[in-house]
Amino acid sequence: MRRTSRTRWLKATTALAAMALLATGCGGDDAEVDADATAAADPSAEDTADDASGTGDGLLEELRSRGTIKIGIANEVPYGYEGDDGEPTGEAPEVARAVLAELGIDDIEAEVVDFGALIGGLQAGQFDMIAAGMYINAERAEQILFSDPDYCVGEAFAVPEGNPLGLTDFNSVVDSGATIAILSGAVEEGYAETAGVPAEQIELFTDVNAQYDALSAGRVDAVTGTSLTVLNQVESREGFETTTSFFPLDENGEEILGCGGFGFRQEDQAFRDAFNDKLNEMQEAGTLLPIITQFGFAEEDVLRAQELTVEDLAG
Numbered sequence: 001m002r003r004t005s006r007t008r009w010l011k012a013t014t015a016l017a018a019m020a021l022l023a024t025g026c027g028g029d030d031a032e033v034d035a036d037a038t039a040a041a042d043p044s045a046e047d048t049a050d051d052a053s054g055t056g057d058g059l060l061e062e063l064r065s066r067g068t069i070k071i072g073i074a075n076e077v078p079y080g081y082e083g084d085d086g087e088p089t090g091e092a093p094e095v096a097r098a099v100l101a102e103l104g105i106d107d108i109e110a111e112v113v114d115f116g117a118l119i120g121g122l123q124a125g126q127f128d129m130i131a132a133g134m135y136i137n138a139e140r141a142e143q144i145l146f147s148d149p150d151y152c153v154g155e156a157f158a159v160p161e162g163n164p165l166g167l168t169d170f171n172s173v174v175d176s177g178a179t180i181a182i183l184s185g186a187v188e189e190g191y192a193e194t195a196g197v198p199a200e201q202i203e204l205f206t207d208v209n210a211q212y213d214a215l216s217a218g219r220v221d222a223v224t225g226t227s228l229t230v231l232n233q234v235e236s237r238e239g240f241e242t243t244t245s246f247f248p249l250d251e252n253g254e255e256i257l258g259c260g261g262f263g264f265r266q267e268d269q270a271f272r273d274a275f276n277d278k279l280n281e282m283q284e285a286g287t288l289l290p291i292i293t294q295f296g297f298a299e300e301d302v303l304r305a306q307e308l309t310v311e312d313l314a315g
Contacts (some may be wrong), residue, residue, distance in 0.1 A: 032147070060103070060271040063128065068107040070267060071096060071131040072122055072263075074115040076208050077232045078295035079133030079260070082112060091295045092131040095150055095279075095288055096262060102278050114206040116185025119143050122263055128290040129275075130263030134188045140263075141314035147271045147279055149259035149305040149313060150288060151297050155225040155247035158215060158234050161241050167222055170195030171245045181211040187258065190226045191248040212237065226258060228296050259305050259313055 044271050073080035073088055080090040097108055111127045118130050122144060136146045157180070170192055173180055178199070182188045184204045192202055195280040202253035203220050205211045211223045212279050223230065227245035234242045247255035254272045262279075264272040282288050283306045292302050 001013045010017040010147060013090075014063075058270075059128065060274055063100075063271075064104040067105060067107050068109060069100060069129065070109045070111055071129055072118050072127040073110050073112055073132045074118060074208075075112050076115065076132065076229060078133055078297075080110075080228075082110065090133070091151065091292050092133045092256065092260070092262065094291050094295075096129070096131040097256050098291060099275055099278050099282060102282070114185070115183055116206065117187075119263065122265055128268075129271075133260040134263055136261045136310055136313040137187060138315045139190075141310070142267075143263040144194065145266055145269060146177065146310045146314065147262040147272060147276045148309050149261045150279065150283070151292055151301050152257055152259040152304045152308070153297065153301050154227050154247050154258065155188070155224060155229040156245050157243045158212065158223040158225075158230045158240050158293065159221070159243060160215075161239055163241065163243060165221055167243055169292070170197055170224075170248055171221070173197050173201065174223040176221075177201065179219075181195055181205055181214050181220040183208060183211065188223070190254070192224075194251060208233070215240065231296065257304075257308075257313070259308060261310060 014152045036105040055080075071080075071088060071093060073082075073090070073093065075081045076090075078090050088108055088277070093108060093110065100106075101107070111121065113121050113126070115132070118132055118134065118268050119140065121127060122130055128279075130144070133151070134140070136149055140146070141142060155169075156290065159165070159167055165172075165177060165178045167173060173192070176197055179201050180192070181203050182192060182205070188203070189202075201212065208225075208229065211220075211225075215221045215223050216237065223233070225233075227242070230242045234240045247257060250256050262275065264275070272310075279288075289299065289302050293299060
């Protein structure tokens with residue numbers, strides 16, 4: 001089932017890439033038009049044109065040659081953050097490390113940016129891929145390519161002990177009038193909007209720690225995030241607790257499954273495909289399960305993701 005769905009996604013991505021190239025030809029420079037014409041006239045030139053544009057094996061071979069890759073992270077525990085030794089760690093960097101080693105890339109460097117700047121940073125070439133546990137959804141998939149997911153988790157709130165406002169989900173935020181802290185650029189912005197949370201009840205932050213500092217100071221009533229992020233933060237602070245994990249609802253009242261993967265530039269499809277194939281292979285072999293669960297993920301979080309593809313999540 002998974003392999004069939006992934007094949008459909010790759011076909012759809014290829015078709016979209018072809019449409020994008022056609023549109024570029026209408027408004028691009030002469031060099032781009034000449035390259036397309038050359039490839040059409042001489043099929044043997046197609047691989048050269050692909051490598052020059054980045055859609056072939058160019059980036060992957062470059063990374064293998066230098067043996068180092070730079071990943072983008074948002075310093076969010078347990079997804080992707082700098083350890084005490086300054087090295088990138090967390091669920092996503094460690095999975096990436098294992099997969100990339102199989103592709104001949106052994107060293108990982110990290111660029112730490114605000115979560116909302118990850119996609120822009122990738123597109124601008126600040127780093128070669130996103131390894132921050134980023135949720136896969138249709139809006140993001142219009143901007144970058146994703147791998148298949150490697151985990152799925154629910155949402156939760158960090159609240160003062162006793163949960164005085166009785167928060168359980170985003171609808172309860174509306175009913176209680178609570179002010180909640182949301183990480184700018186995170187999917188929770190959309191979840192809150194879909195649930196009808198008024199703008200005046202939302203405070204946006206660019207840094208996870210700043211959210212919890214605001215909660216400690218009483219400037220917000222709760223912090224929302226993935227259940228694992230909330231749990232990690234609450235365990236390190238006194239006077240707070242985490243609500244029961246839940247899945248937010250879409251416009252049709254259906255649960256939204258939050259599943260994360262790895263992000264790649266649109267022009268680096270060959271790299272994404274190679275990474276994805278190796279990711280799937282290692283998932284099926286059970287190699288990644290102990291890597292992910294060491295960061296607090298339940299086995300069911302990992303196994304649920306293995307039944308899904310990027311197509312299932314991005315449409």
